[in-house]
Amino acid sequence: MKVDVVKPNAGRSNHRRFYGHGIPRVKLEDLAGKLIVVEGADGSGRSTQIARLVDWLETSGHATVQVGLKRSTLVSAELDKAQEGNILSRTTLSLFYATDFADQLENIILPALKAGFIVLSDRYIYTLMVRDMVRGMDEAWLKNLYGIALEPDAVFYLEVGAEELVQRNLSKKAALDYWESGMDLGLSRDMFDSFLKYQTAMQVAFRQLRKNYGFTVVDGNRPVSSITKELRKKIRALLVDK
Amino acid sequence: MKTFAELNFPGRLIAVEGLDGSGKSTQIYLLKRWLEAEGIKVYFSEWNSSELVKSATSKGKKRELLTPTTFSLIHATDFADRYERHLLPLLRAGYVVLCDRYVFTAFARDVVRGCPPEWVRGNYSFAAQPDLTFFFKADLEVSLNRILEGRPKLKFFEAGMDLRLSSDPYESFRIFQGRILEQYMAMSAEFHFVVMDANQGVETQQTGVRKLVSERIDLERFRRSSPLPLPPPMQRANKAEETEEDSAA
Numbered sequence: 001m002k003v004d005v006v007k008p009n010a011g012r013s014n015h016r017r018f019y020g021h022g023i024p025r026v027k028l029e030d031l032a033g034k035l036i037v038v039e040g041a042d043g044s045g046r047s048t049q050i051a052r053l054v055d056w057l058e059t060s061g062h063a064t065v066q067v068g069l070k071r072s073t074l075v076s077a078e079l080d081k082a083q084e085g086n087i088l089s090r091t092t093l094s095l096f097y098a099t100d101f102a103d104q105l106e107n108i109i110l111p112a113l114k115a116g117f118i119v120l121s122d123r124y125i126y127t128l129m130v131r132d133m134v135r136g137m138d139e140a141w142l143k144n145l146y147g148i149a150l151e152p153d154a155v156f157y158l159e160v161g162a163e164e165l166v167q168r169n170l171s172k173k174a175a176l177d178y179w180e181s182g183m184d185l186g187l188s189r190d191m192f193d194s195f196l197k198y199q200t201a202m203q204v205a206f207r208q209l210r211k212n213y214g215f216t217v218v219d220g221n222r223p224v225s226s227i228t229k230e231l232r233k234k235i236r237a238l239l240v241d242k
Numbered sequence: 243m244k245t246f247a248e249l250n251f252p253g254r255l256i257a258v259e260g261l262d263g264s265g266k267s268t269q270i271y272l273l274k275r276w277l278e279a280e281g282i283k284v285y286f287s288e289w290n291s292s293e294l295v296k297s298a299t300s301k302g303k304k305r306e307l308l309t310p311t312t313f314s315l316i317h318a319t320d321f322a323d324r325y326e327r328h329l330l331p332l333l334r335a336g337y338v339v340l341c342d343r344y345v346f347t348a349f350a351r352d353v354v355r356g357c358p359p360e361w362v363r364g365n366y367s368f369a370a371q372p373d374l375t376f377f378f379k380a381d382l383e384v385s386l387n388r389i390l391e392g393r394p395k396l397k398f399f400e401a402g403m404d405l406r407l408s409s410d411p412y413e414s415f416r417i418f419q420g421r422i423l424e425q426y427m428a429m430s431a432e433f434h435f436v437v438m439d440a441n442q443g444v445e446t447q448q449t450g451v452r453k454l455v456s457e458r459i460d461l462e463r464f465r466r467s468s469p470l471p472l473p474p475p476m477q478r479a480n481k482a483e484e485t486e487e488d489s490a491a
Contacts, residue, residue, distance in 0.1 A: 021358035023311055074307055075316070078298040088294065089326035091368050095319040096295070102311045144364035148311055 005061035019125075019213075020147015023106060033113035034238060035150060037124040037215075038231075039206075040158030041199055042180045043168035044220045045227065049158070050120050052228045053235070057118055062239075065112040068122035072103035083179065094132050098145050101125060105148065113150075125149045126157075126213060130205040134198070135185065143212075153238055155215030156231060157206060162199040164221060166192065243371040243433075246333055253333035254459050255370075257344035259426065260378035261419050262400070263388035264440045265447070269378065270342050272448045273455065277338060282464045285332050289343035292323040303399055310355035313399065317348055318365050325369055338464050345369050346433060350425035354418065355405060374458050375433060376451065380440035382420055390415070 016028040036053075040046045054064050070076045079096055082088045088096065112119050125146040132142055160168070169176055178184075181191050182198025210217070218230060246255050256273070260266040270286070277284040290299065299316050302308040308316070332339055345366040352362045390412060398404065401411040402418025430437060436454060438447055455461070 021361040023309075024356040024358070074302050074312060075298040078294065082294055088323065091326055092319055092322040095315060095322050095365070099298075099312055099315040099319055102309075102315055103307070106309050106311060107307075141364065141367060144361060144367075147361060 017151050018147065019149050019151055020144060022150075023102075023110070023148055026110060031110065031113040031150070032116045033118055034154075035109065035113060035119045035121065035152040036235060036238075037121045037126075037152045037155040038158065039123055039126050039155060039215065040220060041160065041165055041202065042177060043165045043172065044158040044160045045224060046122055046158060048224055049156075049227060049231060050122055052224075053120060053231060056228075056232060057235075063115075063117045065108060065117045065119050066122065067104045067108050067119060069097070069127065070100055072100040073107070074103040075100045090132065090135055090137060094128070094137065094142075094145070097128050098148075101128065101146075102148055105150065109150065121152070124152065124155065126155070126206065126209055126215070130202055130209055133205045133209070134182070134201045154234060155213070156218050156234070157210070157215050158218050158220035158227070159203065159206075160220040162196045162203070165199055166195055169195075243367075245371045245373045247373050249370055251333045251370075252336035253339060254373040254464070255329070255333060255339045255341060255344075256374045256376070256455065256459075257341040257346070257372040258376045258378065259343060259346045259435070260376075260440060261380065261382070261385045261423055261426075263385035264378040264380045265388075265444065266376070266378040266440070267342050268444060269376070269438075269447055269451055270340050272444075273451055274340055276448075276452055277340075277455075277461075280461065281466050282461055283335075283337045283466055284340060284464075285328070285337050286340045286342070287324055287328060288341070289347060290317065290320055292320040295320040295323055303397070306398055306404070308399065308404070310352065310357050310404070313355060313404075314348065314352040314357050314362055314365070317352075321345065321348070321366070322368070336464060338459070338461075341372070344372055344375065346375070346426070346429065346435075349429060350422045353425055354402070354421045371433065374455065375435050376454075377426060377430060377435035377437050378440035378447075379437050382416075382423060384441055386416055386419060 016031055018026075018028075038046045038050055038053075050066065054066065057064050070079050075096060079100060082093065082096065109119050109121070129139075129142045129146060133139055166176070169180070176191050176195050180198075181195040182201070183191065183194055185194070185198065187197045188194040216234065218227060220227065246253060256270075258266040258270045267288075274284055274286050290296075295316065299320065302312065302316060329339055329341075348362055348366060349359070353359050396411045396415055401415040403411060403414050405414070405418065407417040408414040426435075429435075438450060440447065
């Protein structure tokens with residue numbers, strides 16, 4: 001039986017960087033852990049995969065921490081409230097989400113990485129950027145704003161076709177989410193129709209963003225276990241060393 | 243950065259900037275009273291006052307949860323909310339909008355806190371330049387004394403305690419304000435600040451402010467065509483004091 005736990009940073013020079021200006025006074029070389037991001041729409045299987053990865057990683061002896069959008073102590077409650085009323089304009093909502101992200105980055109992600117944890121992020125800045133890009137916001141403005149973000153060690157984008165997403169969302173909740181259907185965009189008054197249009201636009205924007213932020217596209221239309229297998233394989237390579 | 247006039251907005255925006263205790267809030271309040279009495283369509287907006295963002299901001303401040311980055315972002319959120327929901331529509335509707343503090347407060351304060359200047363400016367780049375920006379420049383000691391005499395208890399972020407400049411809040415406040423003043427002066431020319439001597443008496447300053455506003459802005463264009471009810475009055479406990487709205491610091 002193998003008992004050695006592979007250290008995340010075993011004998012490897014550090015290539016950590018922030019995407020832009022970063023967070024003041026952070027020593028990148030101290031961030032020994034790994035940051036792994038799983039991106040994808042609601043119904044793409046993100047949460048399922050993250051749960052399975054946490055299980056696997058912890059069984060293998062790695063300490064993990066999970067983060068995700070709208071989970072900050074600072075603004076998550078207020079963000080929820082704002083969304084219920086749909087009263088915030090785009091720039092405001094965008095900055096509010098950035099505040100939520102920054103709060104978790106500084107208070108959870110960076111300290112956990114410093115302590116050598118594997119941080120699993122259920123979505124990251126890409127969803128936030130793509131949502132805003134679809135809503136016509138300036139990409140350069142978003143790039144500057146999210147220049148505070150740390151470049152992850154791996155980003156897996158679970159891609160699932162819009163039609164399949166509809167089926168999965170309906171079979172889970174028998175309803176479509178207002179925001180995940182992009183109803184605020186006025187693409188269609190019909191929610192079903194709007195969902196398809198919005199999710200397709202999101203996928204196009206994700207692919208556009210991928211050119212600059214290089215993430216791994218994972219075919220999310222396959223069975224859960226074969227996706228897990230692929231993710232494990234890629235993460236294992238990351239842990240063993242490059 | 244273009245002004246609202248250059249962007250062909252029918253309205254005009256006047257901003258006041260300065261250190262806590264420089265007397266700027268008193269001056270903009272008196273300017274508002276004058277414009278209202280003249281029948282001008284005027285709206286007043288102050289820093290850190292968006293209802294929606296307020297609960298997050300006050301929680302962050304009370305529990306000292308804010309870092310320089312989140313401090314900057316939450317104030318940008320507050321500003322964006324006021325900008326998009328109030329300032330822009332009012333400027334489209336031909337109002338004279340008065341702002342007690344504008345983006346320059348963030349440019350100065352967040353940079354002193356260690357945020358990269360390009361990042362802060364980029365985040366606020368959706369905002370147009372005011373048509374007129376007054377900077378009330380008082381001697382540092384005068385501003386400090388006004389604040390420190392009037393309200394001996396300084397709040398954590400207001401005193402810049404998060405910067406660990408000194409364990410004494412008063413000393414920390416002095417150093418913090420001094421650095422903010424340096425930042426303001428460094429951007430004064432770039433953003434065409436009209437620098438007012440805030441060591442002068444209230445009336446003298448106000449005469450200067452009104453004169454400049456009437457020279458720079460064709461106020462006749464902003465007069466109400468029909469008598470309309472005025473916008474809801476500003477909520478101020480005491481017009482002579484500017485301590486309350488400066489709790490943004």
